[in-house]
Amino acid sequence: MECAAKGLVAEPCASEARRRCGGCGAVAYCSRAHQNVHWGFHKEECxxxxxxxxxxxxxxxxxxxFSVESPALNxxxxxxxxxxxxxxxxxQKGLWKSECICDPEVTSVKDxxxxxxxxxxxxxCPCTEPEHNVSTPLTSWKDYYRWRSLPLQSPVAVLLHWPLTLYHCVQLSHLQTSKYDSQDTLCIHYLGxxxxxxxxxxxxxxxxxxxxxxxxxELVGPAVPKSRDGELVTISNYAHCCDESCFCKSSIGSKDLSCSAVTFKLRKGLYHERYSDIVKDSKPHLIVAANAGIAAYPSWISTIEIIRKVGIPAIFTDFCEEAAHLASSCIASITGQPLRVPLAVHPIRQA
Incomplete structure (x- = not known):
């Protein structure tokens, strides 16, 4: 770990930061002197x-x-x-390419x-219809794997974190999804x-x-390629497995799923900059931002102000509990109100 007092003192650190704070254990120091200097900052957060x-x-x-043992890196x-x-x-295969960090060019616009x-x-993997619908809300990965009859050595949670996060956000918002049947549409604005x-x-x-x-x-964010801005993408099937004889590849197993399709519209830019155009096409029932980094990016200020004005339920997740705490402080300072839903650990967080 890096000395928590680095940058606050003139003299450089004399050794590695091995002296942990006895109160929290979350920060470390290279020496008692540096710990004493940092206490003025740390005492409020300890x-x-x-x-x-x-x-x-x-x-x-x-x-x-699947994640119990990790081999040595090379x-x-x-x-x-x-x-x-x-x-x-x-x-570096298919849907998994963007999870690879050893080659930043492994994904491209064409992918x-x-x-x-x-x-x-x-x-x-969940490549076909489930045996039965969800009878009670899923509250953990174990619930999900059991429902989908998946073995715990399956790594699909690494990718399914995204749709399961949306599912959890809908549960938290208390939206009655039963009324969004084939005659109506559940609209979500997904930011960043x-x-x-x-x-x-x-x-x-x-x-x-x-x-x-x-x-x-609506997928709205700076990472949307300019060439895809405004594009519609409809997902009406489950992702396929690689077994050629699997039911997921059979025309007999295919259904007319248009009534339960997931349609995306891609929008490049920041939400507050595109909002007036977006709401011409869709007014959201829920706004979601996963791993938002609210405290790290000042551009969130204008977006949060827009959300406050329109009064649409919004749920944010962040990279860690401390980031979520800092985000909640930012939101409260912008809106002048505390969070309606208190901070909580995401039960279906990324594996």
Whole structure:
């Protein structure tokens, strides 16, 4: 770890930061002198960080067996994620390309929304209709895997984090999805997509999560390629497995799923800059931003002001609990009101 007092003192750190704060354990120092200097800043956050650190074990608790062991890194696979993908022979393949960080050029505009294959056998992925609809709300990955009859060694949660986050946000907002049947449309404005743009096929799982519901999603953000601005993409099937004999590739297994299709409209730019154009086409029932980084990007200020004015329910997730705390402080300062839904750990967070 880096010394928490770095940049606050004139003299450089004399050694590695191995001296952890005894109160929270979240920050470390190279020396007692640097710790004393930093206390003036740290004392206001120490108790909060201690509370967050008390939940570390809980945050690490995933049901998956695929992530139990991580091989040593090397020059070929410099990240645990790349190691994981290679262990399933998924490295730089199809929908998984944008999860690879060893080659930043592995995804391109031409890959956007074109890949629809899990690149895995049917036993490891949800490529067909579920055996039954969700009877009670899913509250964990274990619930989801059990419902979809998936083994815990399946890595699909890495990609399904996106549609399952939308599902969780709909549950939190208390939207009655039963009224958005084939005669109406559930409209969601999804802000700041990045990796999701290259993994749109996995959002077909929303059809299983909300059977019979027509879903329209505006994907709005700077990462949308200029050449795709305004494009419509419709997902009316589940992503396929790689088994040639699987039911998912059979015309007999294909249904007229237009009544429960997921339609995306891509919009390049910041939400507050595009808002007047967007609402001409669609007025949202819910606004969602995943891994938003609200405290890190000043451009969120104008977007939050727009959301406050229109009064549409909005749910944000962030990269970690401390980032979420900073985001909530930013939102409260902009809106002048506390959050209606208190901060909580995302139960179907990214694996």
């Amino acid at each position: 108790a909060r960080l201690a509370e967050q650190m008390s939940r570390i074990d809980m945050l690490k608790q995933f049901p998956f067996t 020059h070929t696979f410099p990240s645990p994620r790349c190691f994981l993908l290679e262990s399933f022979k998924l490295h 956007l929304s074109k890949t629809t294959d899990w690149s895995m056998g049917s036993a490891l 997509p990045e990796k999701e743009l290259y993994q749109l096929a996995v959002f077909g799982e929303l059809r299983a999560l909300f059977p019979g519901v027509r879903i329209y999603i």
